[in-house]
Amino acid sequence: MMGTWPVINTIAKRELSAYFESPVAYVFLVVFLLLAGFFTFSLGGFFELGEASLNSFFTWMPWLFLFLVPAVGMRLWSEERRLGTIELLLTMPVTTWQAIIAKFLASWAFLAIALALTFPVVITVNWLGDPDNGVIIAGYVGSWLLAGTFLSIACLTSALTRNQVIAFILSLMLCLLLILVGFAPVTTMLSRFADIWLVDTIASFSVLTHFEGFQKGVLDTRDLLFFFSVMAFSLFTTGVVLRSHRAG
């Protein structure tokens, strides 16, 4: 059997270039960039805030990813399941895990490209004033990790069903849950019914709570650990699901 990394590398590269052969990827990029720009400048009040920062840009990231990342992830495994190509894939000298990681990395790289294409807004804000670029870098790192987290969940749901739409809805709901348990209006409401320590604990499961540090410009190992934990769990479970299908 070939070494793990070269195998993953090969598959990932193939997946990534496959993205750009389909019009879907371009549609996704165009929609993502349009919405990101629109949210930042119109809804986010970029100029109205009067501050040279990308706060209005990063505030919208979780919500933007909520809808767009499941759309990227939904086809990862459900397509293969529907076409029946999973068996083909898994008969090759490739372990389930290698395939999962390869596909995940390819999609994560695609999301990284999408994020990178928002560079005009960074140039703009630096030209208009003197923003804190450290905060901006941290924000991008956090956004990329957030995207990876949502993507891993989308991987899981797409492995659970043949139907892409169901995969999409399922991952949307799970990601939404992860956002809401740390969303201020929700936590305030919950704290009326439940003990504070409980609400606190629940909020610590939220991506918003752990994205906050990045928005402020701080890389905290607790936040990194959280994001990687969710990714690890989702990808492991994806493996379990795929193996069970394979066995069955």
Added chain:
Amino acid sequence: MKRYETLIYSTVGVVALLIILVLANFVLAAFKQRVDFTEGGLYTVSQGTRSIIEKLDAPVKIRFYYTQSEQNVPLPIKGFARRVEDLLGAFKSASGGKVVIEKLDPQPDSDAEDSATLEGVEAQVMQSGDKFYLGLSISYADQKLALPALSMDREQLLEYDLARAIARATRTDKPVIGVMSPMPLFGSRGIPQMGVPPADKQVLVSELERDFTVRRVAADATSIDDSIKVLLVVNPRGMSDETEYALDQYVVRGGKMIAMLDPYAYFDVPPGAQQGGTTSTFDHMLKAWGLTMDTTKVVQDMKFLSGAGARQMSTVLSFNSEAFNKDDVSTSKLGFTMFPIVGAFTGTPAAGLKQTVLIRSSTFSQLTDSSNAVTQGEASVRGFKPSGTEYPIAIRLSGKFKSAFPDGVPVAKDKPAAKPPAKAAGKADAKAEPVKPIPAHVAEGKDENSVVLIADSDFINDGAAVNIQEIFGQRIVVPANSNLSFAQALIEQFAGDPALIELRTRAIAARPFTVIREMEAQAAQAYVGKLKELEDSLQKTQERLQSLQKSSMPGAGTILTAEQQKEVEAFRKNAAETRRELKLVRRDLRADSEALQFWTKVVNIGLLPLLVALFGIGLGMQRRRKVVTI
């Protein structure tokens, strides 16, 4: 069978992994590390703090009182308390063991609560009536101080507050700061009979009292005691020659003076007056130092003006980093400051003296009559012509100072005694300097000395520098800008603890859109002249119209001649035209800035999506062509 076993095993595996990960997150939280990417290192302990901690000879014990188990503490406060703990941890690791942290939970009627009360940590009361504790006490040797109630509004200054408390607790002596002013900076009960309202103690004075021994100096003192390390002179209106002589000699003997003079002291409302706007200057000293501050003129600056539209005030100057001296410790890292109605220092320093400009206006500025000081909107900028000069607003003079009174003590002239408002304020006498014999005249300083001169006294006033809020029953003071930072930096520079200067000014940093601001300033400057022209012409036309109509109606029912009617028509048309032109000019004023914002939005929202779409289409077409040819 095997199938089921595998399935169960895997499901169990999933659950097991979940539990492991959740536990790992909670356990490893204790070993957290942070990397601070912010430019100001806002979330790490700064160099200034480190240097203060390094000076510690003995351990400093910090007791962190936080009612963690209180049910009703709002979640944002909990987040804040976490960050406070993080910062304390950062202090601890930077200290190598010299800073010891103890965490306590003051539940009602517990020992911890008694300890909190004893150490001066106060409860904060929520709307529900419940109270919680979030404060610190710092002990070093036998000194103990408290930060009684930590507030989220002051979060950015938390490191400063903590480092300052440690510095204070470890300091053995407190330098003496003298404050001389006819204004009730120390607070006063007021004189209801004379219509003088009571005044709160100014925040600057309260802040200074935390680090220094602050002594009140009578506004009519005839000599300044040498035990005063730094003398703050604030708007010394109606100062007599004798008092100016006292200041002159203080400087020549090596005393450090920071003088805030003012051509229009907005916040100084003398007893019996309706509004502020007094003036103060140093008649003799400024001249001797080669400088002048015209007390009838204030600075108008179109780049640093405040407000917008009808509420715009070009005499209230909001300075950003472009106005500050980048090399001086007191100004190099200042955020933005607001100086209401300032004068300017002109002239060349006398031989032997060097001038360092700390704050200056932009070149889009001019000196205007002080009667124009509080006008708002367009009216205030009629006839504005940029001077092209960067007027010095705050300066430091260094060198060997010669006395401005070459003949020695000025002989008391028969002037009507200016009522020293210090006495009128009520509490003055108890704290004023006891009258001492005047020391011998000194003609010239032995060593180099420095004096700071600022052409404004309003910027340190509570009305310009801070916002005071009542939160949870505590009076929380939040700096509105870097004004107090600047004043305190100057004082500390003279009194000698440079480490704290770096800390304080780091905390407040506004980052505006400087490009847009400049654009608007330039546009305003270009159009202001045109506006004035048009408005003058409109006024003239309207006057002529009125006089025509009046002259043709000496009594009721007089009919205008055909010629007069024609004239009236012509004038009406002219007026309408001019009004239309005015509207266009006003619209053009904002046109550039709005165009910039529009095109920025268009480019940012649409450019890249367009490029990506084109690229995708291009690629698609290319591929199709390939397929076809095969």
